[in-house]
């Protein structure tokens with residue numbers, strides 16, 4: 001049974017309206033994207049939707065109490081809440097630099113959680 | 129009095145891109161003045177991804193995007209002063225600023241780039257009746273609390289206004305365990321990007337209530353709930369639809385306003401629609417030698433566009449300082465926001481500066497519409513037309529006009545940007 005699915009590509013803020021024509025479970029055509037990332041997105045959204053997760057992780061002894069982090073690559077949508085549990089369990093020590101691996105191989109996905117900000121050490125030690 | 133060739137006010141994405149470009153184009157003496165204690169501006173608290181795809185060709189988070197420009201500023205040895213607040217600008221380009229190291233000081237500049245960004249509209253600007261309990265924040269303030277300070281503003285949240293920061297914060301608070309009850313939007317459509325509705329609300333089953341607003345807040349010390357109601361076509365609340373929604377936090381995401389107190393005091397003419405300075409195609413304001421770029425000029429959806437626009441301002445300031453391109457102000461084309469258009473940037477095109485290959489006109493439409501044509505015309509002469517399946521005021525549009533086409537237009541004539549809906553003529 002041919003069917004149509006309308007999606008909004010979330011890969012960039014342009015937000016192209018993409019129309020996927022499905023024949024049963026197979027994709028027969030994809031229209032409306034402005035760049036090829038849109039094709040990949042539409043395909044994934046119909047089979048295994050994924051998202052990049054961004055959050056913050058506690059920092060000890062830093063000049064700021066938290067450092068921003070992200071999953072290096074998009075992870076399956078169904079893992080978002082487990083990913084947040086991992087992130088909330090974490091605590092790192094300053095200094096933290098952009099790109100530092102915070103969690104290796106998150107939930108066996110092969111994807112790392114990395115720092116996206118710099119947090120230098122606090123000038124005076126305040127212990128927290 | 130200290131003398132500097134180019135003073136850039138604001139060390140966010142706009143200021144940094146402008147300063148870097150001006151230096152690349154040969155201005156040796158550049159100084160950035162920044163109010164906060166680090167460069168990067170609001171990007172530092174925008175920890176979500178989605179930045180840089182157009183400018184850098186890869187997807188970055190806000191702090192990562194900022195860091196790329198901070199690195200450039202450092203590599204090019206561009207000096208900057210942090211925790212330095214500009215108090216006043218004169219039209220003769222004297223800048224008065226204050227910081228704890230130097231006290232109040234003045235700088236005489238050959239050129240100034242305004243890159244102060246924008247700020248959020250607050251509850252005061254909205255007039256919601258009720259008590260004044262704690263627990264009411266602008267979305268950006270809540271964003272700072274969560275992402276920089278590391279604490280949660282509350283546990284159960286209603287968001288008023290579906291601007292992008294509100295949508296982003298809906299997801300952020302949901303991820304951190306808050307119960308986000310709903311996002312209310314007064315208008316029949318969201319002012320945020322569609323992608324944010326999908327990935328911030330739909331993904332987390334957060335309802336978006338269009339044509340709804342908050343008509344009262346309740347609670348003495350701390351917010352205990354809000355009354356939400358549907359609105360009619362005239363945006364007046366319908367009393368029968370009023371509903372009490374318990375919550376301890378109300379976030380406001382009801383729009384951004386360019387921060388232009390300094391510009392106004394300097395006698396720079398502002399556009400009543402954008403609240404930003406009127407600028408020409410080189411991002412020069414109506415005061416010669418003072419340029420504006422980024423969200424201080426008009427509120428952008430994409431930081432990538434801010435960077436491009438700011439580089440243009442930086443380059444133009446360099447040409448002004450070095451005297452390589454100072455166009456005759458008489459030789460100007462006026463850009464007019466025609467049918468269905470809220471505003472355009474620029475508002476003026478200087479004919480003698482058209483050596484660059486093209487001029488990009490940025491604009492917002494006034495209403496949501498489908499299957500339209502966006503057009504640029506002078507009289508009956510259509511310079512450019514582009515079909516669009518969907519336009520919304522939440523998304524900035526552009527038309528790129530060729531310099532040679534613009535040269536055809538006589539000084540003093542009008543270039544009209546307009547939306548053509550189906551079936552209608554011009």
Ligand code: SF4
Pocket residue numbers: 009010011012013014015016033034035036037038039041
């Ligand atoms: S298809 Fe390309 S241009 Fe369109 S939203 Fe997706 S990433 Fe952006």
